[in-house]
Amino acid sequence: xxxxxxxxxxxxxxxxxxxxxxxxxxxxxxxxxxxxxxxxxxxxxxxxxxxxxxxxxxxxxxxxxxxxxxxxxxxxxxxxxxxxxxxxxxxxxxxxxxxxxxxxxxxxxxxxxxxxxxxxxxxxxxxx
Amino acid sequence: xxxxxxxxxxxxxxxxxxxxxxxxxxxxxxxxxxxxxxxxxxxxxxxxxxxxxxxxxxxxxxxxxxxxxxxxxxxxxxxxxxxxxxxxxxxxxxxxxxxxxxxxxxxxxxxxxxxxxxxxxxxxxxxxxxxxxxxxxxxxxxxxxxxxxxxxxxxxxxxxxxxxxxxxxxxxxxxxxxxxxxxxxxxxxxxxxxxxxxxxxxxxxxxxxxxxxxxxxxxxxxxxxxxxxxxxxxxxxxxxxxxxxxxxxxxxxxxxxxxxxxxxxxxxxxxxxxxxxxxxxxxxxxxxxxxxxxxxxxxxxxxxxxxxxxxxxxxxxxxxxxxxxxxxxxxxxxxxxxxxxxxxxxxxx
Numbered sequence: 192x193x194x195x196x197x198x199x200x201x202x203x204x205x206x207x208x209x210x211x212x213x214x215x216x217x218x219x220x221x222x223x224x225x226x227x228x229x230x231x232x233x234x235x236x237x238x239x240x241x242x243x244x245x246x247x248x249x250x251x252x253x254x255x256x257x258x259x260x261x262x263x264x265x266x267x268x269x270x271x272x273x274x275x276x277x278x279x280x281x282x283x284x285x286x287x288x289x290x291x292x293x294x295x296x297x298x299x300x301x302x303x304x305x306x307x308x309x310x311x312x313x314x315x316x317x318x319x
Numbered sequence: 320x321x322x323x324x325x326x327x328x329x330x331x332x333x334x335x336x337x338x339x340x341x342x343x344x345x346x347x348x349x350x351x352x353x354x355x356x357x358x359x360x361x362x363x364x365x366x367x368x369x370x371x372x373x374x375x376x377x378x379x380x381x382x383x384x385x386x387x388x389x390x391x392x393x394x395x396x397x398x399x400x401x402x403x404x405x406x407x408x409x410x411x412x413x414x415x416x417x418x419x420x421x422x423x424x425x426x427x428x429x430x431x432x433x434x435x436x437x438x439x440x441x442x443x444x445x446x447x448x449x450x451x452x453x454x455x456x457x458x459x460x461x462x463x464x465x466x467x468x469x470x471x472x473x474x475x476x477x478x479x480x481x482x483x484x485x486x487x488x489x490x491x492x493x494x495x496x497x498x499x500x501x502x503x504x505x506x507x508x509x510x511x512x513x514x515x516x517x518x519x520x521x522x523x524x525x526x527x528x529x530x531x532x533x534x535x536x537x538x539x540x541x542x543x544x545x546x547x548x549x550x551x552x553x554x555x556x557x558x559x560x561x562x563x564x565x566x567x568x569x570x571x572x573x574x575x576x577x578x579x580x581x582x583x584x585x586x587x588x589x590x591x592x593x594x595x596x597x598x599x600x601x602x603x604x605x606x607x608x609x610x611x612x613x614x615x616x617x618x619x620x621x622x623x624x625x626x627x628x629x630x631x632x633x634x635x636x637x638x639x640x641x642x643x644x645x646x647x648x649x650x651x652x653x654x655x656x657x658x659x660x661x662x663x664x665x666x667x668x
Contacts, residue, residue, distance in 0.1 A: 227336040229617045250595050252335040253527045
């Protein structure tokens with residue numbers, strides 16, 4: 192089940208809002224499509240991004256995929272554990288496999304994101 | 320992120336890394352039926368094979384296979400292939416899937432001895448059973464005495480009750496077998512082998528693992544590591560070019576290139592930084608673009624990121640460092656000895 196407290200992009204990132212910060216990761220669907228993740232490239236804390244900008248990349252054995260930020264934000268923390276254990280993204284994409292935390296710069300932008308239900312419908316359509 | 324697409328074959332069944340490790344430690348079963356099979360028959364079939372291929376097919380005996388290539392007159396690669404000798408009058412050529420049509424036309428256009436060339440790809444299934452346990456999985460279900468079958472040899476026999484060619488060859492760097500049989504028997508044989516292998520740790524394996532395995536063993540991939548723009552000598556395939564053979568297509572150009580010196584060479588490298596070099600990433604030497612990565616991937620066995628690239632010959636020696644442009648950042652790489660991986664155990668049986 193896709194956790195219903197998350198918002199999604201069509202590029203398969205998720206955003207969990209907690210007060211003024213947001214946590215970002217990639218969806219379960221995305222980690223399955225990518226397969227075994229072996230490397231993650233993340234930004235440095237303090238960097239700022241606008242919606243849709245690339246903030247890093249994840250690499251599986253077979254491919255590299257860019258990461259797009261769902262909403263404007265300033266990076267406050269990155270998941271340091273992924274450096275040694277990128278497979279956490281495969282194992283627990285909505286938990287231990289989170290990527291970065293940002294300070295939200297414009298909460299209104301979340302209106303453009305998909306709910307869990309909308310995202311599930313979207314990935315089903317994409318498959319068909 | 321945008322999940323990777325564009326594959327149309329089974330890339331993976333249970334994860335590339337798991338399948339890769341299974342082949343190195345137990346066994347994997349690959350469906351590689353997309354490969355092309357061209358049957359060549361006629362009293363002078365050997366003469367045709369000798370004319371179109373760069374290796375010396377007169378050196379193999381009935382029941383033996385040889386890695387070879389077909390070259391254009393200027394020494395670049397039409398295709399790389401396996402030549403199976405049934406007899407001097409009957410050969411089977413196994414070619415790359417994407418080249419079947421091109422190869423068929425190429426061979427026919429140089430068929431000066433009126434041999435019969437038949438494309439039997441559609442009706443042929445090819446399964447590759449690879450890994451140290453392959454022999455133990457296959458022996459109970461085949462009529463062939465596998466321990467008498469040497470590397471790069473083949474024989475006809477039964478798998479279950481199905482007529483097959485059993486060949487001790489592969490594209491993984493492990494001991495193993497390639498099995499050719501009628502496409503109408505694909506499903507029962509595939510399922511039967513998987514079932515027979517369960518106790519030995521056999522898993523179905525896809526094209527993803529096939530690629531990471533072959534790269535570790537430095538088996539070249541046509542279209543990536545060599546093609547119609549690279550010569551066999553540049554690709555490091557001099558060992559399948561027999562210049563002592565008097566007449567074959569590409570000989571003059573390859574002889575001349577050997578005498579004049581090869582200007583660029585395909586080298587194996589490992590990344591010094593953590594970045595992964597992927598196919599087509601540009602390669603820089605002293606700040607100048609020198610070529611591109613032809614194959615690049617994480618090596619699951621070595622836990623390093625490895626790849627192949629063409630380098631100017633003067634910068635192609637072991638230990639030379641250069642840069643790979645990874646998403647417009649430079650990442651250091653070092654030329655290393657190949658193959659990256661070589662199995663330590665001698666061929667079992």
